[in-house]
Amino acid sequence: xxxxxxxxxxxxxxxxxxxxxxxxxxxxxxxxxxxxxxxxxxxxxxxxxxxxxxxxxxxxxxxxxxxxxxxxxxxxxxxxxxxxxxxxxxxxxxxxxxxxxxxxxxxxxxxxxxxxxxxxxxxxxxxxxxxxxxxxxxxxxxxxxxxxxxxxxxxxxxxxxxxxxxxxxxxxxxxxxxxxxxxxxxxxxxxxxxxxxxxxxxxxxxxxxxxxxxxxxxxxxxxxxxxxxxxxxxxxxxxxxxxxxxxxxxxxxxxxxxxxxxxxxxxxxxxxxxxxxxxxxxxxxxxxxxxxxxxxxxxxxxxxxxxxxxxxxxxx
Amino acid sequence: xxxxxxxxxxxxxxxxxxxxxxxxxxxxxxxxxxxxxxxxxxxxxxxxxxxxxxxxxxxxxxxxxxxxxxxxxxxxxxxxxxxxxxxxxxxxxxxxxxxxxxxxxxxxxxxxxxxxxxxxxxxxxxxxxxxxxxxxxxxxxxxxxxxxxxxxxxxxxxxxxxxxxxxxxxxxxxxxxxxxxxxxxxxxxxxxxxxxxxxxxxxxxxxxxxxxxxxxxxxxxxxxxxxxxxxxxxxxxxxxxxxxxxxxxxxxxxxxxxxxxxxxxxxxxxxxxxxxxxxxxxxxxxxxxxxxxxxxx
Amino acid sequence: xxxxxxxxxxxxxxxxxxxxxxxxxxxxxxxxxxxxxxxxxxxxxxxxxxxxxxxxxxxxxxxxxxxxxxxxxxxxxxxxxxxxxxxxxxxxxxxxxxxxxxxxxxxxxxxxxxxxxxxxxxxxxxxxxxxxxxxxxxxxxxxxxxxxxxxxxxxxxxxxxxxxxxxxxxxxxxxxxxxxxxxxxxxxxxxxxxxxxxxxxxxxxxxxxxxxxxxxxxxxxxxxxxxxxxxxxxxxxxxxxxxxxxxxxxxxxxxxxxxxxxxxxxxxxxxxxxxxxxxxxxxxxxxxxxxxxxxxxxxxxxxxxxxxxxxxxxxxxxxxxxxxxxxxxxxxxxxxxxxxxxxxxxxxxxxxxxxxxxxxxxxx
Numbered sequence: 002x003x004x005x006x007x008x009x010x011x012x013x014x015x016x017x018x019x020x021x022x023x024x025x026x027x028x029x030x031x032x033x034x035x036x037x038x039x040x041x042x043x044x045x046x047x048x049x050x051x052x053x054x055x056x057x058x059x060x061x062x063x064x065x066x067x068x069x070x071x072x073x074x075x076x077x078x079x080x081x082x083x084x085x086x087x088x089x090x091x092x093x094x095x096x097x098x099x100x101x102x103x104x105x106x107x108x109x110x111x112x113x114x115x116x117x118x119x120x121x122x123x124x125x126x127x128x129x130x131x132x133x134x135x136x137x138x139x140x141x142x143x144x145x146x147x148x149x150x151x152x153x154x155x156x157x158x159x160x161x162x163x164x165x166x167x168x169x170x171x172x173x174x175x176x177x178x179x180x181x182x183x184x185x186x187x188x189x190x191x192x193x194x195x196x197x198x199x200x201x202x203x204x205x206x207x208x209x210x211x212x213x214x215x216x217x218x219x220x221x222x223x224x225x226x227x228x229x230x231x232x233x234x235x236x237x238x239x240x241x242x243x244x245x246x247x248x249x250x251x252x253x254x255x256x257x258x259x260x261x262x263x264x265x266x267x268x269x270x271x272x273x274x275x276x277x278x279x280x281x282x283x284x285x286x287x288x289x290x291x292x293x294x295x296x297x298x299x300x301x302x303x304x305x306x307x308x309x310x311x312x313x314x315x316x317x
Numbered sequence: 318x319x320x321x322x323x324x325x326x327x328x329x330x331x332x333x334x335x336x337x338x339x340x341x342x343x344x345x346x347x348x349x350x351x352x353x354x355x356x357x358x359x360x361x362x363x364x365x366x367x368x369x370x371x372x373x374x375x376x377x378x379x380x381x382x383x384x385x386x387x388x389x390x391x392x393x394x395x396x397x398x399x400x401x402x403x404x405x406x407x408x409x410x411x412x413x414x415x416x417x418x419x420x421x422x423x424x425x426x427x428x429x430x431x432x433x434x435x436x437x438x439x440x441x442x443x444x445x446x447x448x449x450x451x452x453x454x455x456x457x458x459x460x461x462x463x464x465x466x467x468x469x470x471x472x473x474x475x476x477x478x479x480x481x482x483x484x485x486x487x488x489x490x491x492x493x494x495x496x497x498x499x500x501x502x503x504x505x506x507x508x509x510x511x512x513x514x515x516x517x518x519x520x521x522x523x524x525x526x527x528x529x530x531x532x533x534x535x536x537x538x539x540x541x542x543x544x545x546x547x548x549x550x551x552x553x554x555x556x557x558x559x560x561x562x563x564x565x566x567x568x569x570x571x572x573x574x575x576x577x578x579x580x581x582x583x584x585x586x587x588x589x590x591x592x593x594x595x596x597x598x599x600x601x602x603x604x605x606x607x608x609x610x611x612x613x614x
Numbered sequence: 615x616x617x618x619x620x621x622x623x624x625x626x627x628x629x630x631x632x633x634x635x636x637x638x639x640x641x642x643x644x645x646x647x648x649x650x651x652x653x654x655x656x657x658x659x660x661x662x663x664x665x666x667x668x669x670x671x672x673x674x675x676x677x678x679x680x681x682x683x684x685x686x687x688x689x690x691x692x693x694x695x696x697x698x699x700x701x702x703x704x705x706x707x708x709x710x711x712x713x714x715x716x717x718x719x720x721x722x723x724x725x726x727x728x729x730x731x732x733x734x735x736x737x738x739x740x741x742x743x744x745x746x747x748x749x750x751x752x753x754x755x756x757x758x759x760x761x762x763x764x765x766x767x768x769x770x771x772x773x774x775x776x777x778x779x780x781x782x783x784x785x786x787x788x789x790x791x792x793x794x795x796x797x798x799x800x801x802x803x804x805x806x807x808x809x810x811x812x813x814x815x816x817x818x819x820x821x822x823x824x825x826x827x828x829x830x831x832x833x834x835x836x837x838x839x840x841x842x843x844x845x846x847x848x849x850x851x852x853x854x855x856x857x858x859x860x861x862x863x864x865x866x867x868x869x870x871x872x873x874x875x876x877x878x879x880x881x882x883x884x885x886x887x888x889x890x891x892x893x894x895x896x897x898x899x900x901x902x903x904x905x906x907x908x909x910x911x912x913x914x915x916x917x918x919x920x921x922x923x924x925x926x927x928x929x930x931x932x933x934x935x936x937x938x939x940x941x942x943x944x945x946x947x948x949x950x951x952x953x954x955x956x957x958x959x960x961x962x963x964x965x966x967x968x969x970x971x972x973x974x975x976x977x978x
Contacts, residue, residue, distance in 0.1 A: 014454075018451075018455060021452075021455040021458070029467055029468070030471065032468060032471035033471045033472075034473075140596060141592060144543055144592045144593075144594070144595020144596050144599060145595070146547045146570075147551075148550075149550075149570055149584070149588035149591065152570065152577060152584050152588070153585065153588070156577055156585070160577070160578060210752065211747055212752065212753055212755040212756075214705050214745075214753070215747065215754060215755075217739065218739055218744060218745050219739065219740045220736050220740030220741055220770045221736070221740075223732060223736075229758075230755050233757065234755065237757055248457070248459075248461065251462075252461055252462030255466070256551055259554075271555050271556075274469070275556065279470070279471070282466075282470045286463055286464065289459065290458045290463075293457075293459065293460060294458055309759075310756060310802070310804055320706070320730075320732060321660065321700075321704055321707075321713045322708045323714070324714045325714065327659050327715075330661060330712050330714050334663045334668045335663075335667075337710070338665070338666075340663075341663060341664060341665040
């Protein structure tokens with residue numbers, strides 16, 4: 002039996018989803034009320050330019066032909082032309098990827114570092130000090146908008162106690178780590194809320210499992226029972242939650258980049274909305290969706306390699 | 318997890334255990350208070366925002382030109398003023414109307430629609446289920462906020478378009494939860510019995526399955542309400558939601574960000590309002606979970 | 615949890631009797647318990663703190679297990695059998711479960727093992743006392759291989775080099791009758807059937823050659839044919855190793871088939887104890903009698919009798935005899951009687967019933 006038994010089916014599923022994503026992004030442009038060329042050009046409208054846009058978007062052709070053209074361009078890596086930046090949208094987007102990618106990974110790691118010990122201890126000592134304190138803290142932090150939390154952290158750690166920079170991306174790996182600490186912490190706190198809750202629940206459930214009694218009956222040390230049976234199983238149960246909620250983390254990135262003025266995809270997305278730079282908006286949405294699909298795939302593979310049961314047909 | 322606690326004397330032990338047991342009983346009683354506290358906080362927020370004209374005399378848009386950026390308490394403004402000298406308290410109370418409207422208006426519509434879709438998908442199964450769930454998967458493939466922003470980008474920023482964007486995207490969570498519940502419920506004895514009695518599909522779904530499965534989506538809707546408030550504020554903050562001079566918590570925070578070095582109150586206080594309402598929904602959600610699904614904790 | 619151990623009573627001379635509300639019912643030398651006792655339980659009480667109130671799960675239980683003896687514990691579910699076993703193993707949750715009384719493991723000396731520290735208890739578990747649980751499907755960690763979990767037990771008390779530990783593990787699996795043990799070491803629990811899992815669990819329990827095995831309903835969740843196989847395996851291993859065994863079951867048929875001596879539990883108490891032959895032919899408690907009557911008999915198909923009523927709630931424990939509400943022989947005296955185990959004639963045969971002489975032997 003293969004450990005990745007259901008993976009082929011998942012790959013088919015993946016292709017279907019990717020196809021759907023292109024459909025959704027394609028039809029996004031159709032939502033523009035009135036004349037898209039007018040909306041795109043705004044004050045720089047001239048008849049010639051409008052015709053150029055109509056032709057480049059293929060607006061004079063039937064809709065399915067337009068979609069075929071869109072897909073054809075997409076396969077060549079062409080997301081359209083940004084009239085605002087006066088450059089291909091692909092080029093503009095690629096330039097903005099590094100800060101966002103760094104921030105996403107940074108905050109995902111930070112969230113794990115915060116949530117693993119707190120969630121585990123809260124579950125182990127239910128009703129204890131850590132459990133009570135983290136419950137109050139995370140109930141409040143769950144209700145905080147990421148952008149507001151970012152401002153508060155700025156106010157405290159950049160203005161009153163100036164230890165971290167107010168904005169910017171820094172240079173070099175260490176520089177990025179330093180400059181992006183507050184933004185990453187802002188996102189990580191929101192993400193950690195979900196992780197702490199699920200890890201706590203998973204730990205409590207694991208502790209009550211009968212196999213824990215079997216392990217203790219063997220006469221091995223408590224530390225070993227906790228490490229090899231409780232922690233391992235509880236973390237496994239949370240891997241899926243972690244993967245699914247990375248989407249949440251990306252939403253946080255969009256906001257936090259705007260608070261800390263980071264030159265990433267989130268800032269680009271919001272600026273492009275006000276600049277009515279539709280090809281860029283479309284491209285960023287597409288890129289984020291593909292990123293999430295990739296993360297989900299990675300989560301499934303991770304789970305399959307950690308948990309022998311995943312990917313097997315388990316008769317119920 | 319540990320070994321048994323050992324006592325010297327059985328009668329002394331009985332007292333200790335009885336005291337422990339009583340403490341557990343009290344603790345479970347206290348959980349109901351959580352629900353009441355959440356409801357009370359939400360009631361305060363609703364009354365204060367709707368009844369704002371009766372509570373305070375200041376207008377949210379009136380400019381006190383002589384006192385811009387006035388700190389709280391001083392100068393006759395309880396929570397200070399913003400850069401135009403507008404009263405912060407008034408703006409928070411009036412601005413809350415938009416955020417609470419989103420919390421109720423957007424959440425209730427998606428709750429009902431998503432629940433119905435999930436019920437249908439789970440009950441009918443087959444290609445109906447397959448089609449619906451693939452569409453749901455598709456929505457989940459996009460980061461929620463990015464999709465909303467993209468939709469608003471195309472429709473143009475306004476409060477109404479914010480509602481539309483949420484309606485389009487946010488029913489999917491309910492559909493997914495409700496479908497999972499329905500699939501399980503469909504195999505339960507009470508549903509099989511109802512079907513054996515020859516009841517119609519609609520009756521089985523609405524009278525038998527829905528009442529037994531609704532708790533999950535209802536509890537989730539409290540979390541979703543928090544999410545929608547934060548979303549409304551976020552869009553306001555990014556300039557894609559409420560447009561100036563309309564007061565709204567997110568736009569107020571955005572305004573205040575430029576003055577954060579000198580006048581901290583402009584950006585921080587509206588955020589506290591969001592946290593207050595958010596915690597209220599959180600407590601209601603936790604309380605409902607205890608009341609509707611006891612034994613889950 | 616381990617860092618905040620509650621204050622432990624001063625160690626004291628083992629000859630000094632423990633303070634208790636009721637004098638230990640069977641502290642005296644017992645003729646029927648065989649020559650050398652291995653484990654003595656005296657006036658064991660385990661109370662649980664729950665949101666509904668205090669559950670008196672075990673309420674004054676005393677018994678002895680002899681060397682190489684198989685003791686059966688029988689009773690309906692919820693009568694305290696499992697809690698008794700788990701208390702002996704120190705597997706009850708500290709925050710909700712409280713125990714008093716004594717559990718003496720004789721090879722270790724005359725002190726009780728109930729108040730041992732976690733570290734001392736750890737030395738006993740597996741090496742001296744082992745336990746197998748009711749549901750083999752949930753008793754193994756689903757995400758770790760069988761071999762991994764067996765090796766953990768093999769090396770818990772003996773520092774063996776890896777190849778030798780592996781050989782020992784394979785030996786154990788062979789002994790409990792698992793085919794192709796070398797290959798199956800790498801399998802995960804979900805790849806095993808229920809019967810095979812229970813065999814693996816027996817191998818784990820026996821990994822460090824314990825002297826007492828507590829088997830808590832080891833066959834209840836298995837198919838009937840598998841049940842017999844597991845029971846004979848347990849008996850065979852018990853005879854080969856000379857260990858003692860406490861076999862817990864709600865099924866009197868299983869118990870009488872396997873055990874030398876039986877204790878019958880009801881409502882957290884022992885209501886009758888004695889040699890298996892004595893209990894079958896001359897029960898001295900109406901509850902034992904009812905259990906016997908409920909057994910299907912070869913000559914009387916379709917004549918199943920069940921005991922009317924439910925076991926008592928262990929939260930509001932009735933005064934007097936706990937079986938009185940369901941007892942056909944109950945009188946006013948039963949509800950006021952301060953129950954104790956009384957001698958019922960045979961060697962070590964005792965019952966918690968003042969009308970023990972009137973129970974009668976065979977089915978009417």
